[in-house]
Amino acid sequence: MDLTPIYLTLKLAAITTLLLLVIGLPIAWWLSRGRSFFKIALEAIITMPLVLPPSVLGFYLLLAFSPQHGIGLWLQKTFDVQFVFSFKGLVLASIIYSMPFMIGPIKSALQQLPASLSQASYSLGKNRWQTFTRVLLPNIKPSLLTAIVLTFAHTLGEFGVVLMIGGNIPGVTRVASIAVYDSVEQMDYHTANVYSLILFAITFVLVIAVFIFNKYQLKSPLE
Amino acid sequence: MISIDIEKKLKSYRGQHILQIKQQFAAGSITKIYGSSGAGKTTLLKAIAGFTSPERGKIIVNDVAWFDTETKINLPPQNRMAGFVFQDYALFPNMTVQEHLEYATTDKEWINRLLAIGKLEPFATHKPEYLSGGQQQRLAILRALAIKPRLLLMDEPFSALDPESKTVLINELKVVFEELRTTVLIVTHNPQELDRLTRLEINIS
Numbered sequence: 001m002d003l004t005p006i007y008l009t010l011k012l013a014a015i016t017t018l019l020l021l022v023i024g025l026p027i028a029w030w031l032s033r034g035r036s037f038f039k040i041a042l043e044a045i046i047t048m049p050l051v052l053p054p055s056v057l058g059f060y061l062l063l064a065f066s067p068q069h070g071i072g073l074w075l076q077k078t079f080d081v082q083f084v085f086s087f088k089g090l091v092l093a094s095i096i097y098s099m100p101f102m103i104g105p106i107k108s109a110l111q112q113l114p115a116s117l118s119q120a121s122y123s124l125g126k127n128r129w130q131t132f133t134r135v136l137l138p139n140i141k142p143s144l145l146t147a148i149v150l151t152f153a154h155t156l157g158e159f160g161v162v163l164m165i166g167g168n169i170p171g172v173t174r175v176a177s178i179a180v181y182d183s184v185e186q187m188d189y190h191t192a193n194v195y196s197l198i199l200f201a202i203t204f205v206l207v208i209a210v211f212i213f214n215k216y217q218l219k220s221p222l223e
Numbered sequence: 224m225i226s227i228d229i230e231k232k233l234k235s236y237r238g239q240h241i242l243q244i245k246q247q248f249a250a251g252s253i254t255k256i257y258g259s260s261g262a263g264k265t266t267l268l269k270a271i272a273g274f275t276s277p278e279r280g281k282i283i284v285n286d287v288a289w290f291d292t293e294t295k296i297n298l299p300p301q302n303r304m305a306g307f308v309f310q311d312y313a314l315f316p317n318m319t320v321q322e323h324l325e326y327a328t329t330d331k332e333w334i335n336r337l338l339a340i341g342k343l344e345p346f347a348t349h350k351p352e353y354l355s356g357g358q359q360q361r362l363a364i365l366r367a368l369a370i371k372p373r374l375l376l377m378d379e380p381f382s383a384l385d386p387e388s389k390t391v392l393i394n395e396l397k398v399v400f401e402e403l404r405t406t407v408l409i410v411t412h413n414p415q416e417l418d419r420l421t422r423l424e425i426n427i428s
Contacts, residue, residue: 116313119274122300123307124327124370134326138317 001191004171005179006198012087012175013155016094017102020151023095024102029132031103032110047104049097058164061093065165083165090166090173094155101150109143110136142214149210153203224250225374225406229270229280229290235261242266246425250285253400253407257414258427264410265310267427268376271408272307273300284374306372306405308380312363314351320362321347327369337365340395342388356383361392368399375400377409381417393420 027046031039049057065072065083075081083089113136121131137144159177166173168182176195183192225248233242242263248254258264269275271282273289276297282290289298315323320343324334338344341361351359360383367375381389397420400407411417414424 114311114313115274116309116311117315119269119272119300120307120309120313120315120366121326122274123272123303123305124366125301125304126326127301135315135317139315 001194002170005174005176005195008087008171008174009156009176009199010202012090012094013152015091016098016155017148017152019091020095020098020102021148024099024106024147025137028103028106029110029136031107043107047100050100054097054158054160055164057097058093058161061089061096061161061165065089065092085165085167085169085173087166087172090162090175093161093165094158097158097161098151098154101154102147105143105147105150106140109140113139145213146210149206153206156199156203224248224283224285225271226281226283227267227271229267229277229282231263231266231270231275231277231280233261233263233266237261242427244427248406248408248423250406251401251404252423253409253421255414255417255421255424256408256410256427257412257424260412262427264412264427265378268307268378268408268410271303271374272305272376273298273303303374304370304372306367306370306375308363308367308375308377310378310382312351312359314359314362314366316351319348319350320354323362323366324369327366328371333369333371337368340399341365341392357385357388360384364392364396368403371403372405373403375405375407377407379410379412393417396420 027042031043062084064070065075067073067076067082067084072082072084075083081088083092117135117139118131121135126134157177158175159181162173162175163178163181166175166178168174168178174182176199180192180195180199183189183195227247228245229243231242233240244263244267256264256267266275270277270290277290277292279292280290281288281292284303288294288296289303290296315326318326320338321334324337328334335344338347341358341364343358343361343365346354346358351362354362360380364377364380367377381392384392399405407421409417409421414426
């Protein structure tokens with residue numbers, strides 16, 4: 001039994017979640033403060049992957065990063081980096097695809113905190129960074145955990161976007177969801193079943209953990 | 224000496240009106256600000272603290288311009304460091320009583336004294352959700368005092384206290400205000416209130 005697809009999936013989900021946490025926190029904070037047309041447009045773009053067919057997103061990513069032209073060519077020439085059919089490409093696609101799951105819950109949690117919390121901290125002479133790390137973040141812990149777990153779980157379940165940009169290269173881009181599809185294509189139901197069961201179990205444990213930690217208050221990412 | 228001359232548009236269910244305040248407050252004075260709901264009492268305090276900006280005017284505190292539309296000065300709240308007691312307390316749910324004060328100041332002795340003034344020593348390790356309304360309100364006052372502010376802005380600061388603990392607290396606060404030479408503005412909706420603490424009052428309705 002080859003467990004590489006499971007390992008690849010977990011690695012992809014872990015890296016994506018970590019990077020998205022770093023990218024997502026400042027964006028969510030920025031989006032939670034006031035409204036402007038630019039913010040609405042950016043939020044719409046971040047939210048798009050929720051409703052767009054993953055294959056559409058994957059198709060455009062494939063075009064954009066194809067090493068024959070445009071950004072892909074430039075990246076290839078300047079940095080010798082190729083996103084298409086590589087693990088890096090999977091990470092990039094997953095970051096874009098799972099972004100709403102990280103940013104959505106954090107943004108709405110920050111918005112629900114009363115403005116007076118930040119103001120109180122500012123009036124004590126604390127700057128924005130101190131206020132964010134000592135006052136805002138600790139008070140949105142449940143939503144933060146929800147965002148992290150949803151992002152991780154959602155990346156585990158990616159299929160279309162990953163297939164489009166990564167293909168099905170064993171040990172490189174063949175993650176568990178693709179391995180399931182591939183096994184079924186080859187009538188190897190036993191292998192498909194093993195991968196599926198493992199994914200099922202991991203996801204179930206994750207969601208249960210959030211429910212327990214957040215005392216049955218799992219929030220929908222669109223809330 | 225604090226000199227305020229500002230204009231700010233206010234939106235309420237009755238439509239728009241303009242809050243106009245031209246007022247001076249002597250250093251170390253305690254002033255009661257009253258007026259009907261929606262008159263702009265809270266907005267005035269927030270404008271002084273730097274949480275909101277008036278459309279026009281000046282706020283000069285001890286000869287320093289905090290806000291001036293002519294010279295485009297608008298100090299951030301961090302540089303104004305006005306003590307602020309929020310009407311909704313704005314306590315930090317993640318911090319204990321002690322941690323609230325430690326977040327504001329490193330002066331251990333001062334923290335202990337404040338805890339004594341607010342009668343919160345037995346609750347030092349409690350988070351706000353485990354405090355009564357009155358205790359929460361006292362913590363909000365203590366936190367604002369922790370930075371030893373030259374100017375203290377209080378928005379309905381005694382509303383959750385019973386008459387007896389209110390009298391005790393006010394007597395303690397009087398001493399602290401005098402010690403720190405703090406100028407205090409207290410917003411209240413009830414003009415009959417706080418006569419023991421303040422002699423000055425303005426009505427902004």
